[in-house]
Amino acid sequence: MVLDDYGKKSDLPIHNFTPKKQNTFPPLYKKIVIGVTSIFILWYLFLSGGGEDRPVLQIPDELDKLKSSSHQLYKATKDGIVEIELKENSSAESESSAGGVKAEEKTPISEDELFKQTVSYYDLNDYRGTGDGLSQGDVVLFLMPLRNAESVLPMAFHNLMNLTYDHSLIDIAFLVSDCSPDDRTLETVFDYSVHLQNGTLVEKFQSEEELRKSKKFRGSSDLYQLYMDQDYINNVRKSYNNPESYHKDYSKPFRSVSIFRKDFGQMIGQGFSDRHAVKVQGIRRKLMGRARNWLTTNALKAEHSWVYWRDVDIETCPGTVIQDLMQHNYDVMVPNVWRPLPTFLGNEQPYDLNSWIESDPALELAKTLDEDDVIVEGYAEYPTWRVHLAYLRDARGNPNEVLDLDGVGGVSILAKAKIFRHGVHFPAFTFLNHAETEAFGKMAKEMGFTVGGLPHYTVWHIYEPSEDDLKEIAKMERKKRRKGGK
Numbered sequence: 001m002v003l004d005d006y007g008k009k010s011d012l013p014i015h016n017f018t019p020k021k022q023n024t025f026p027p028l029y030k031k032i033v034i035g036v037t038s039i040f041i042l043w044y045l046f047l048s049g050g051g052e053d054r055p056v057l058q059i060p061d062e063l064d065k066l067k068s069s070s071h072q073l074y075k076a077t078k079d080g081i082v083e084i085e086l087k088e089n090s091s092a093e094s095e096s097s098a099g100g101v102k103a104e105e106k107t108p109i110s111e112d113e114l115f116k117q118t119v120s121y122y123d124l125n126d127y128r129g130t131g132d133g134l135s136q137g138d139v140v141l142f143l144m145p146l147r148n149a150e151s152v153l154p155m156a157f158h159n160l161m162n163l164t165y166d167h168s169l170i171d172i173a174f175l176v177s178d179c180s181p182d183d184r185t186l187e188t189v190f191d192y193s194v195h196l197q198n199g200t201l202v203e204k205f206q207s208e209e210e211l212r213k214s215k216k217f218r219g220s221s222d223l224y225q226l227y228m229d230q231d232y233i234n235n236v237r238k239s240y241n242n243p244e245s246y247h248k249d250y251s252k253p254f255r256s257v258s259i260f261r262k263d264f265g266q267m268i269g270q271g272f273s274d275r276h277a278v279k280v281q282g283i284r285r286k287l288m289g290r291a292r293n294w295l296t297t298n299a300l301k302a303e304h305s306w307v308y309w310r311d312v313d314i315e316t317c318p319g320t321v322i323q324d325l326m327q328h329n330y331d332v333m334v335p336n337v338w339r340p341l342p343t344f345l346g347n348e349q350p351y352d353l354n355s356w357i358e359s360d361p362a363l364e365l366a367k368t369l370d371e372d373d374v375i376v377e378g379y380a381e382y383p384t385w386r387v388h389l390a391y392l393r394d395a396r397g398n399p400n401e402v403l404d405l406d407g408v409g410g411v412s413i414l415a416k417a418k419i420f421r422h423g424v425h426f427p428a429f430t431f432l433n434h435a436e437t438e439a440f441g442k443m444a445k446e447m448g449f450t451v452g453g454l455p456h457y458t459v460w461h462i463y464e465p466s467e468d469d470l471k472e473i474a475k476m477e478r479k480k481r482r483k484g485g486k
């Protein structure tokens, strides 16, 4: 904390800022040259009347799409989904029913009343966030981007309910974007959110599970589990069967649930080879940055002290994760992210390589790149020799050990809301040769905020067997059966 010029407490990382002296007026001849040039340019643009070779300003299709594409905001209540209409000409939000909820009748109100309803006062010093936020009543904004995520949503909602941070202090906002036409992510989020707020989601999952069991043929889809570390599998089973045993407020409704729907346009396919070509990665990351920024700016309200970003495809995560990340009182804090693997592939592996400490070789490398190039980790093209948080994990290490970082991954980020208010965001352009979450970490650092990670505190990403892994498993099964047959 520093004292600014007016002696007030401020958490702005300002160090003796002195404005530069403006130059005095340019000499007369410069003024004339500038004047004449401007007139010529204006004439050329507007009056020369469409010469054949006049350059026409082209707006790329993608940008056009972004500008024109609409979005919707839905609120989930225990009684159903309410669509909030965002009227163009007034800032007033009006509700319309979509799922059985009647919008309230509007009655004429006096000017005094109108003033009271439309003028709000917040002292943002009250929402700065502290390490013991839970006891201070800090409100957390929980943000989750979703895309073709229908199949993993039950897992994500189990993880939500498992959070032991007081649910009545958490606002949830989902962003559903760019799903394929036959995908039902939006409908499923609606359905689960209504049950979540009604306190009946656990029962719903239980009846769905029974239905699934009664229908299912004996296990081809779960076969791979036999080839996983059994301690891990048992822990997963325990986490999802009778989950309420973890804490008494498992089914407690949250402060609010908002669901945004907006498409950003898909520039590239989702095929594996597409997704992983190094150049395409940069483009993809920028698009994801755009979506993240869109979600933060729409969902962040004055009363939020913290923002917690979470990916949908986390299988197990300690229910205390928000408090555990918060207690260090960093401006940005991430855990380690690993994923399990079949035993024949080594049981487990580091998953998120985007959390790292900057290195000299990487800084040298950046100097040789184009201004617009995006460095992505894990590619031979970009040998960065950085220290990755993921590789430092010791399963028996101290989960409270903190490491200062430069880049961060987006799987699970707890950040103070104030950093977004200061303008830190997820660059959708190349910032210091990075984009999205890695650039977010770098930008927070550049602006004087603290960025850290916990090397021995682990969140587990889901393992989905690849085609090759499934083939390998099938081969081993055949071998097993042949042996059994003898």
Ligand SMILES: *[C@@H]1O[C@H](CO)[C@@H](O)[C@H](O)[C@H]1NC(C)=O
Pocket: 088, 089
């Ligand atoms: C919004 O305002 C503009 C001009 O201010 C007007 O032309 C337009 O018709 C208005 N739209 C609606 C939906 O009221």
Ligand SMILES: *[C@@H]1O[C@H](CO)[C@@H](O)[C@H](O)[C@H]1NC(C)=O
Pocket: 078, 079, 080, 194, 195, 198, 200
């Ligand atoms: C909400 O829960 C009550 C029981 O607690 C149940 O009767 C009702 O149907 C539920 N509402 C919805 C929309 O599921």
Ligand SMILES: *[C@@H]1O[C@H](CO)[C@@H](O)[C@H](O)[C@H]1NC(C)=O
Pocket: 158, 159, 162, 235, 239, 240, 246, 315, 316, 317, 318, 319, 320
């Ligand atoms: C819920 O929290 C407990 C305790 O922290 C943890 O052991 C369990 O794996 C969590 N469940 C999920 C689904 O992550």
